[in-house]
Amino acid sequence: MSSFDTNPFSASAAENPFEDPSVTQVMNSTVTSVEQFYPNETTGSTSPAVLQPSTEPAPREVAAAAQADLLRRQEELERKAAELERREEEINNRNRTQPGVKENNWPPLPGFCPIRPCFYQDFSEEIPPEHQRVCKMMYYLCMLNSLTLFLNVLAFLALFITISSYGQDFGLALVWLLLFTPCSFLCWYRPVYKAFRTDSSFSFFFFFFVFFAQVVIFIIQAVGIQGWGNSGWLITFSVITSNKVVGGIMVMVAVLFTLCAVLSVILLKMVHGSYRHTGASFQKAQQEFSQGVFSNKNFQNAAASAASAAAQSSLHQGN
Structure with a gap:
């Protein structure tokens, strides 16, 4: 009967979890009160809070640092500019020493002159040997013409000082010097130089046309x-x-x-004789002219603009 008197829902001491020794030890131990863990309470010191000094730099220090940075950048830029200038000078020197690069040598100006030579000419290098003599004589005629025009101005200056009625002649003499000196070099000497250098028929015909007028002027x-x-x-x-x-x-x-007039007639005949032995012709001159004109970008742009304007005009008329 004792087995029937036992409460089936009662847990034995061994099975009661609250009677476990580790649990009872914790429950019976002295626990620090919650007040000791109050987060705003400071322990160990009752001194008031002290603000820490700011570590930001002063405005004077910031300005000095900025100025030092600007000076550093300026020095760096100057160093880079000097390096670029040195490299450019090296490239120019290298180009001068290369055989394929030609530096202008005319007019022969001194090194301190700010104006640099505009043309390159070398008779022994660019002109065939059979044409060098004629080409050099044309160059000497061009220089003689410039010298004569300069002396002509001096002569009329002396005449104008002596007789004041010759002021118009002195003014015209000065105009001829300023006009014919560059035009002689550009309009008939350089074309004949190019004609002998490249065997250009167009340059030959351009020279004959202009130089015939120069003979009349002489x-x-x-x-x-x-x-x-x-x-x-x-x-x-x-x-x-x-x-x-x-x-x-x-x-x-x-x-x-x-002398200029006589030499011009002689040299005109000599250039014409050289021209006949170069194989140049009027047909070649026409081809060179057409090729030069059609390959010119300005002419191409002008032709394209004219064609576009004509097309737009036809469209407007059709509408």
């Missing part, structure tokens, strides 16, 4: 019509009777004009 200058600014023979004979000194200067200029 003859007019040698004649010396009064009021035209040329110290030729006619005006020289009229002046030499009244002023021997000025007349002597004008005689020398008239001789140079006559």
Whole structure:
């Protein structure tokens, strides 16, 4: 009966979890009160809170640091600029030493002159040997023409100082010097130089056209019509009777004009003889001209603009 008196729902001491020794030890131990873990309470010290000093730099220090940074950057930029300039100088020196790169050498100006040479010419390198003599004589004629025009200005300056009525001739002489000196070099000497260098038919024909006009001008200058600014023979004979000194200067200029006229006729025949042996022709000149014109970008742009304008005009008319 004792088995029936036992409560089936009662747990034995061994099975009661609250009677476990580890649990009862914790429950019976002295626990620190919750008040000791109050988070706002400071332990060990009752001194008031002290603000820490700021570690940010002063404005003067910031300005000094910025200035030092700017100086550093400026020095770096100057160093890079010097390096670029040095490299550019090295490239220029390398180009001068390379055989394929040609540096302009005319007019022969001194090194300190700010204006640099505009053209390159070398008769022995660029002109065939059979044409070098004629080409050099054309160059000497161009230089002689410039010298004659300069002496012509001096002659009329002396004449104008002596006789004030010749002021118009002095002004025209100065105009001829400033006009014919560069035009002679660019309009007939450089074309004949290019013609001999590249065997260009178009350059030959351009030279013949311009140089024939130059021959006529040389003859007019040698004649010396009064009021035209040329110290030729006619005006020289009229002046030499009244002023021997000025007349002597004008005689020398008239001789140079006559020499230029004679040499121009001779050289025109010599260039024409060389032209006949180069195989140049009028058909080749036309081809070179057409190729040069059609390959020109300005001409291409102008032709495209004209075609576009014509197409738009036709469209508007159709509408």
